[in-house]
Amino acid sequence: MKAYVIGVQISEGVAKATGKPYSIGKLHAALPxxxxxxxxxxxxxxxCEPAxxxxxxxxxxxxxxxxxxQD
Incomplete structure (x- = not known):
């Protein structure tokens, strides 16, 4: 699928509540x-995976x- 990738967002760190590490990625796109x-x-x-x-x-x-x- 063709799309304009307009931004990426990666959030990584350690959760204050649980002390467990997290790594979250988001891809922002504009689709026709x-x-x-x-x-x-x-x-x-x-x-999306940060990697x-x-x-x-x-x-x-x-x-x-x-x-x-992909699912």
Whole structure:
């Protein structure tokens, strides 16, 4: 799927309540709208492993990309 990757967000640390480490990644994208009467782009947010998002460290955002989704 083609989309504009408009941002990435990585949150890592140690939870105050449990003392356990956490690592959360989010990819923010703008997708073309589809359907009758629709035009423009819509924003979406996807959970993603931080290791995958770090591969985008040297990419200037926003960038038009092919995205591959997996469950």
């Amino acid at each position: 709208m589809a359907g009758e009467g629709a035009r423009g782009m819509m924003g979406s947010e996807y959970q 995958v998002l770090r591969k985008l460290d040297n990419v200037n955002l926003p960038a038009y990309c092919d995205l591959e989704m």
